[in-house]
Amino acid sequence: MARHRPAPPTRFLRIRQDRGHTVLDLRGEIDIVAEVEVVPHLDAATSDPECRVVIDLTRVEFLDASGLRLLYRARRRVLEQHGSLHLVCADAPTLRVLRITGLARLLPPRPTLDAVLDRPEAAPGPV
Template sequence: MHQGIAFSFGHIRIHHAGRCAVVAFHGEIDIAAVVDVSCGLDAVTAIPRRPVVLDLTGVEFIDACGLGLLCRARRRVAARGGRLVLVCDRPRIWRLLRITGLDGAFTVTATLAEALDQAARPTGR
């Protein structure tokens, strides 16, 4: 994938901002959506040392399967020496991350610009 080219896989749109891959989710991220987007998200998270931003600003609902998808992406990016940042501006989604304790597992920002800045920082490896 090259900068300027965008790909859509069901509930996600993938594009690039510099070196950073941006995956913008939309709609409901439930078991059906997870099946729909897993291959696309796996392709993005397979590249070593890649900064990845998961943009949840278009998400209306996320269930346990969706949270599991986010955790899988975080593990895959970390295992390859990259950095993953979430964008979350919806109080309902933010509250779910906090209640489940995942707010401490992810770097979470309110805007895409903040997320891109965070993702571009060195990982320390």
């Protein structure tokens, strides 16, 4: 598996390695402006075979269709690489959007990053 150097932070994204996973920490309002900035970093993080990715929505204040498109894109790319993808989210309005759109069934969210990384085998699994 190729190692990516940590990406410089953007207004909407921080990327780090944690316990063998690439953590994409989305923040702020995830809309079309954020999507344009985040896509190249998301694509880099999901390009390796058997990549292990966590998308953390803890610091997201707003998520629209562009944000959902980012999550579906990450899922598709990770599936193509036979990797794993986990989602962290405990915010009630964001969880509601994930449930309404059916994304919560495809990427069952965990309430904390530790809930995923301390026991990834017990997390709602590889995609």
